[in-house]
Amino acid sequence: MSHDPAAAAALAPLFGALGDPTRLAIVARLGGGADLSITALARGTDMTRQAVTKHLRVLEDAAIIGRRKAGREVRYSLRPDRLTEAQRFLDAVGAEWDAALVRLADHVEGG
Incomplete structure (x- = not known):
């Protein structure tokens, strides 16, 4: 899967969006399960409603x-x-790394 350029391209905007601490905090707040308004999302922060938008x-x-x-x-x-x-x-990606580390360990130990 991680070698699929189309899959990586489709996920790039997602990872880019999550790479910002403010947006990650918004995602965490929405992760509580409640639908929230812009006003509710801005409450308790120093952000304006325009910034939240x-x-x-x-x-x-x-x-x-x-x-x-x-x-x-x-x-x-x-x-x-x-x-x-x-x-x-x-x-x-993690599984591929794990497999690569196993192959490396086998090579070092056997070689």
């Missing part, structure tokens, strides 16, 4: 979060399926 746009473009209209406000939620894709990719 900018970060939400990046997360939404990477398909990490979804949004729905609830009356006059928009509520955001985590898309765990997208994070599962990233986890599978990282698991595959």
Whole structure:
């Protein structure tokens, strides 16, 4: 899987979006399971609603979060399926590294 350039290209925006500490914190807050508004996401931070909106746009473009209209406000939620894709990719990379380390150990011990 990790050698598949198309899979890596599809996941690059996700990893890029998660590479920012503010966006990672937003994902963590949404990981609690509740749909949250921009106001709720900005509460308790030093960020403006406009700054939160900018970060939400990046997360939404990477398909990490979804949004729905609830009356006059928009509520955001985590898309765990997208994070599962990233986890599978990282698991595959980790398995390849583990296999490479075993081959190296066998070579060093046997050679």
